[in-house]
Structures are given as C-alpha cells and as structure tokens.
Amino acid sequence: xxxxxxxxxxxxxxxxxxxxxxxxxxxxxxxxxxxxxxxxxxxxxxxxxxxxxxxxxxxxxxxxxxxxxxxxxxxxxxxx
Numbered sequence: 001x002x003x004x005x006x007x008x009x010x011x012x013x014x015x016x017x018x019x020x021x022x023x024x025x026x027x028x029x030x031x032x033x034x035x036x037x038x039x040x041x042x043x044x045x046x047x048x049x050x051x052x053x054x055x056x057x058x059x060x061x062x063x064x065x066x067x068x069x070x071x072x073x074x075x076x077x078x079x080x
Contacts, residue, residue, distance in 0.1 A: 053065040 050067065053067060055063050055065050057063060
C-alpha cells in the first residue's frame with residue numbers, strides 16, 4: 001500500500017519536472033525566435049533601399065524618375 005502511494009507521488013513529481021523542463025525549452029526557443037525577428041526588423045530598417053519612382057509619358061512610355069535630396073524651389077524647372 002505504501003509502495004503504491006510512493007510510486008504515485010514519484011510519478012506525479014516526474015510529471016511536473018518534465019512539464020517544467022519542456023516549458024523552459026519552449027521559453028528559450030521563443031526568446032531566440034524573438035531576438036531573431038527583432039534583428040531582421042532592424043536589418044530591414046537600416047538597409048532599406050530608396051523608393052523607386054516612375055512616371056509615364058502621354059504615349060504611355062514608362063520613365064524612371066530620380067529623387068532629389070532637397071525640394072526644387074526654383075521656377076526655372078517649372079518653365080521647362
């Protein structure tokens with residue numbers, strides 16, 4: 001009788017120990033995944049390519065536009 005109760009207690013202790021170890025392994029895996037995703041986000045933010053701009057002519061041809069570093073404030077460009 002006592003042996004059976006003792007085995008029951010031991011099996012319950014093993015269950016909680018195994019569940020704790022499994023939970024710790026999952027926690028470590030998720031933390032590594034979070035760090036990896038944060039690193040990927042920083043990489044995308046730091047090495048983001050500049051946007052590409054395109055325009056079309058009246059004939060339907062696509063022309064690539066180059067972006068300027070500062071706004072064009074002269075009226076000479078508007079006259080052209």
